Amino acid sequence: MYFPFLRGRQNELLAIRELLDEGLLTGKVIPVIEPIKETNTFEITLKQYIEKEYQLYLTLNTQVEDFEISPTLENLISESQSVFPALLMEDDDYVNYIPQLGELPSIVFYKNREDIDKKVELDKLHINPKISFITNNRDTRYFPNNEVGLYRDVFEKKKRNADYDSNTPEFYSDDHLYYREEGFVAFSDYSIVGEEYSTSGFAPMAVALHIVYFDEKEETMMIRHFVSDSNEDISNPAGKFSEALEKLVQWFLKESKDQDFKKLNHSSAMEEFVTLLDNKKYPGLGYVKKLSLKHHLEIMDRFLANDLND
Structure with missing residues (x-):
């Protein structure tokens, strides 16, 4: 099972x-959303997951x-059988937050060894999550009686878009191939968005399109970066996008x-790029990021659905 960890930005919500x-x-x-604002898009996304009875997790x-959820949405979530609470152990106030979840957290994210030290508090409260996500394979020793998931950022973000190499494919991840034999029941990452979060927006000097895909022979996941050429200034973003899109x-x-490549990597998002x-x-860079994310999640879901061991 794959639990992509997403922030509640509009285009990430629209993608799922x-x-x-x-x-x-x-x-x-199964998306995990760290919400940032209670918007109409956020509410509609929750309602559609509830209506279609598909699982979604929220780290409130x-x-x-x-972020503070409204009573209306809190009631909607508490009465659903599709939206479940997740807990971030990096939050120093996590113990006081647990009663506000309405129910015990189903999954918990431990970002580092210091977070795992806090696990003793969950044990005292008799909280036994469905999955405990950790970032280091060695830390499974601290969860002998729990199902454990692998959680990390596999997107190597560059300082500038122009720094990405348009000509060379890069390794992205093989967690989907090996997480089970390494003792995990699920894996999680930040997809092509990356862990870094910023509220500041700016016009880029270069436009970069990030596309993940399966190697048709080894079935590892690779990534390509398609970068514009006219990167001397911030003018003409539409032209920069066209240059990257053509590549x-x-x-x-x-x-x-x-x-074999087409069978693994065809998606509705790639059709839309064409x-x-x-x-x-x-359509704007936010829309483009939505398409790249949709592509990743669609081909990963199809791969796992066809994997007899999943």
């Missing part, structure tokens, strides 16, 4: 909502914003001549 609406999730990909003790589409259409190029349309 659209996948659900399009029938492209089988239940092998969010660490990136001062992406040419690469994907060429690789898709291999039927359409955007054909129509010479620039």
